[in-house]
Amino acid sequence: MTPLALALALLLEAAPAAAVAAPSTPAPPLAIMGARVELGDGTGLANASVIVVDGKIAEVGVGLSPPRGAQVIDGRGKVLTPGLIATGSQVGLVEVGLERGTVDASLEGAAVPAFRAIDGFNPRSWRVAIDRGQGVTSSVLTPWGALIHGQGFVVELSGEPDSPAHAKRVAMFGALAGGARDAAGGSRGGVLLRLREILDDVRFYRANKSAYDRAQTRPLALSRLHLEAMFDVVDGKLPFVIDANRESDLRALLALADEQRLRVVVNGGAEAWLVAKELAARKVPVILQPTTMEPWGFDALHARDDAAALLDEAGVPLILSSGGTDNGTTRLRQEAGVAVAYGLPWRKALTAITLAPSRAFGVDGELGTIAKGKRADLVLWSGDPFEVSSAADVVIIGGRRQDMGSRQRALAERYRAAH
Amino acid sequence: MTHPRALSLLLIGLATSCATQPPPKPTAAATETPAPPRPEPFPVAFVPAEPADAPRPPAPAAVLLRGGTVMTAAGRTFAPGHVLVVDGSIASVGEGPGVAPEGARVVDATGRFLTPGLIDSHSHMGVYPIPGSSGNSDGNEVGDPTTSGVWAEHGFWPQDPALPRAVAGGITTIQVLPGSANLIGGRSFTAKLKLKGSAREMRFPGAPQGLKMACGENPKRVYGEHRNGLPSTRMGNVFGYRKAFQDALEYRRRWLKYERDLSLWRDRLERERLHPTTPTAPAEGNKPAEPPGPLDPPDPPGRDLEHETLAKVLDGTILVHNHCYRADEMNLMLDLAKQYHFKIRSFHHALEAYKLRDRLASEGVAVSTWADWWGFKMEGLDGIPENAPLVAAAGARAIIHSDSGSEVRHLNQEAAKALAAGKRLGLVLDDNEALRWITANPAWALGVEEKTGTLTVGKMGDVVVWDRHPFSVYAKAAQVYIDGELVFDRGTARQVTDFEVTLPHSGDTAPAAGVLP
Known part of the structure; x- marks a missing residue:
């Protein structure tokens, strides 16, 4: 084919049907039959079936029959897992990282706890469909920032226009090092000073609200809405996810959490294995990216490849992440596989991308395992989901079978055909 | 007509050869004892020898x-x-x-x-080492968009702790490239990961050097957006390449002329030595007298380290590795290379290579790309996991590279991922082919395919x-x-x-x- 003919062929090609989920209509019951079912809670069933009715998991077990009118999905030879939960994601917030006009993951200012990244979430982002195609059914939207980045939300990746409306606020995000140092005057001591000042002012503001409204208080560290957004944090109700890697930062974080009675989660944790005992004693979860366990910075000099296994052995609640944009969260299952390669038991790795994040972020009543009554977020894999050669064959969110198309897939089909 | 390789021989060889003359061949016409060779005045063309490869250690x-x-x-x-x-x-x-x-x-x-x-065709280990630091960031000579004269080898820190970790991932050879801030970033070098105290000792013996070139957004951003200079558009980018190669062509012409003049002058010396009494050769029979040749040795053109690098590209002794994402830009660069008579050995990143895979195959250009790193900027938007497999299926050389001191640790997984994506698209590919994406094909791109891969x-x-x-x-x-x-x-x-x-x-x-x- 000449270049001109090729160009014409491409131009004349029929426009593909819109790959956007149809508006909500009642979904038929589903029956995934005969699969190896990995529940996400550390157990599994061979030759088992899962029945989905009204968007929820109705039954899980061996020897079940599909209900009347159910759409039957043959799971034989395949592996069924809970939908994966991507922690640390900016899906729907960042379309093209270097194009500022497409980036809504951060708000200017050192500490912006009232910032709700979900308000900028775009369910039609091309990345939503791509992540979903890799078995990610929910993301923990994670804002970027300096000292306090804002609130994180769990959002489903159905791409439905109303999906952000169902998103749940699950955490506050902040940092102890990196950009936090610069924002706090250039040293770690400054970061802790600023954090203590903010936490103190949050409590002061709550106790002196009416005086504040009459302008009868001293100036406070943050403005009104930012202070209010921190109430659940100082009450220990909302997890405070802190970027921290160096051992000394992790110890400082634990001391701060003890002192201020905060519920903290470690994000990064390159040297967390050195603090594993203390983290386990306080049940502080660690969000870890296994493929980055090398001395990438001076905060990570003691990183080691078997960090995930060491943390798990010590009893630390472990969450695995593939980081944020660029690779997107398409590598989440590969991260789990690498953790397994370095000693983490396989089922613990699955838990670390399903149940563990749902538990850490308080959505385990609905998500994170294949269990009766939970939302039917399921993925049927062609083989071991951690193997890069396997693929997600079927993705189900809220009982609905998802469209597996994406912009990438459309391009691949278009150019395969053009060849 | 001078052989195209002659210039490079000149540039590399003179430092060692200018002091010696070949022994005179006995000829029938030589009736008297020839005069001793006259030493050539210094400098004919003084080109300092580059430090040689380290001697091979005992096996x-x-x-x-x-x-x-x-x-x-x-x-x-x-x-x-x-x-x-x-x-x-x-x-x-x-x-x-x-x-x-x-x-x-x-x-x-x-x-x-x-x-x-395994071979990683695209590494910045050593020039952008870990832990990340400003003090050890030596991969982009920012300040001028064309820095053909700088060498990655001179910025390489052999104590980068990413290096032994790459080896633990099965990597034995890497190409260390300058970064992509510049249109022409400088010379790359190929290293074997037997760690030593200096880049020279780690050089892959006999490997040709490469030239890093970059298309698209990075030079535009670094010079246009951040420095308010040229280039700030893709138009400026292409102007920059054309200018650099035009200058190099003219530089090379000056050297070729010099080489020809030098050879004429040497011929004259030789004749004088054989026939000291007759400064010009006499006519034999009806053969006309040879031109006398210059009396004085020609002045060598000034050595320009920037042009010299590109002159070697024109000679084909330095291989071009071109960071370029978009298909239209790759097409443009192939046209430009044709115009200036050089070869692009491989495109790097090349997320849209699948769109021009037939041309890449027919022109013998390799493609170094990722399995699923895409979309971080506009020129990366059309990246698809099937890129390498589609390129391979079209008969071109596909390569999976890392561009990362972290990803290099699991290049095998990246190749596996791309292979799986290709199979899912229905392409006929096997393990041997995908293994070549991280072994034989990068070996070819680096010009060491006879030695490893x-x-x-x-x-x-x-x-x-x-x-x-x-x-x-x-x-x-x-x-x-x-x-x-x-x-x-x-x-x-x-x-x-x-x-x-x-x-x-x-x-x-x-x-x-x-x-x-």
Whole structure:
């Protein structure tokens, strides 16, 4: 084919049907039959079936029959897992990282706890469909920032226009090092000073609200809405996810959490294995990216490849992440596989991308395992989901079978055909 | 007509050859004793010699790896098979246990998989080392968008702790490139990951240097957006390449002219030596008198380090590696290369290579890309996981590269991912082909395909022993050999940089993988 003919062929090609989920209509019951079912809670069933009715998991077990009118999905030879939960994601917030006009993951200012990244979430982002195609059914939207980045939300990746409306606020995000140092005057001591000042002012503001409204208080560290957004944090109700890697930062974080009675989660944790005992004693979860366990910075000099296994052995609640944009969260299952390669038991790795994040972020009543009554977020894999050669064959969110198309897939089909 | 290679010989060879003259050939016309050769005045063309490759260290004892599945990346798989390395080179590859020469170390690789040492065609290890620091960031000579005269080798920090970690991922050879801030970023070098105290000692012996060029957004952003200078558009980018190559063509012409004049002058010297009394050669029969030749030696043109690099590109002795994402830009660069009579050896990143794969195949241009790193900027938007497989299926050389001191540690997984994507699209590809994306094909791109990249008799003894099939996410390199020398033995020994002397490297010694229960 000449270049001109090729160009014409491409131009004349029929426009593909819109790959956007149809508006909500009642979904038929589903029956995934005969699969190896990995529940996400550390157990599994061979030759088992899962029945989905009204968007929820109705039954899980061996020897079940599909209900009347159910759409039957043959799971034989395949592996069924809970939908994966991507922690640390900016899906729907960042379309093209270097194009500022497409980036809504951060708000200017050192500490912006009232910032709700979900308000900028775009369910039609091309990345939503791509992540979903890799078995990610929910993301923990994670804002970027300096000292306090804002609130994180769990959002489903159905791409439905109303999906952000169902998103749940699950955490506050902040940092102890990196950009936090610069924002706090250039040293770690400054970061802790600023954090203590903010936490103190949050409590002061709550106790002196009416005086504040009459302008009868001293100036406070943050403005009104930012202070209010921190109430659940100082009450220990909302997890405070802190970027921290160096051992000394992790110890400082634990001391701060003890002192201020905060519920903290470690994000990064390159040297967390050195603090594993203390983290386990306080049940502080660690969000870890296994493929980055090398001395990438001076905060990570003691990183080691078997960090995930060491943390798990010590009893630390472990969450695995593939980081944020660029690779997107398409590598989440590969991260789990690498953790397994370095000693983490396989089922613990699955838990670390399903149940563990749902538990850490308080959505385990609905998500994170294949269990009766939970939302039917399921993925049927062609083989071991951690193997890069396997693929997600079927993705189900809220009982609905998802469209597996994406912009990438459309391009691949278009150019395969053009060849 | 001067042979195109002549200039490079001139530039490389003069420092050693200008002091010597070939012995005079006896001729029938020589009736008297020739006068002694007249020394050439200094400098005819003074070009300092570049430091030579390090001498080859003594070869380790022979090693016979037997019992595993041998994936040669040359089309054959032997299960079980063997690889024998003698004097640093592969002496035998094939079915069965092989024959151990006397004194050879025999390694039982039963149940394991043997592949060639992996090659990362795109690395900034050493020039952008870890831990990230401003003090050790030496990969982009920012300040001028064209810095053809700088060499990655001169910015390479051999104590980068990413290097031994790459070896633990089965990497034995890397190309270290300058970054992509510049249109022409400078010379790359190819290194073997037998760690030494200097870049020179780590050079891949005999490997050609490369030239890093960059299309698209990076030079635009660095100079236009950040410095309010040229280039700030793709128009400016192309102007920059054209200007640099035009200057190089003219530079090369000056040198070729000089070389011709020098040769005429030498001819004259030679005639004078043979016939001291007759400064010009007499006419013989009806043959006209030869031109007398210049009296004085010609003045060499000034040496320009920037133009010299591009002149070597024009000669084909430096290979062009072009960071370029978009298909339209790759097309444009191929046209430009044709215009200026040079070859692009490989495009790097090349996320849209699948859109012009037929041209890449027919023009013999390799494509270094990722499996699924895309979309971080506009020129990366159309990246698809099937890129490398589509390029391969069209008959071009596909390469999976890392561009990362972290991703380089699992290049095998990246190749596996791309292979799986290609198969899902219905392309006919096999393990051997995908293994070539991280071995034989990058070897070709770096110009070392005769020396490494496949398990073939006569090539360097660069071998990885994997604990399971290398395309499994659970696979880890158990042993890595470079030139037959064991440089990594999981759980037992690995190279340790000075930077790491007090740091843990026990991660490299983790137990064997668990798998799906």
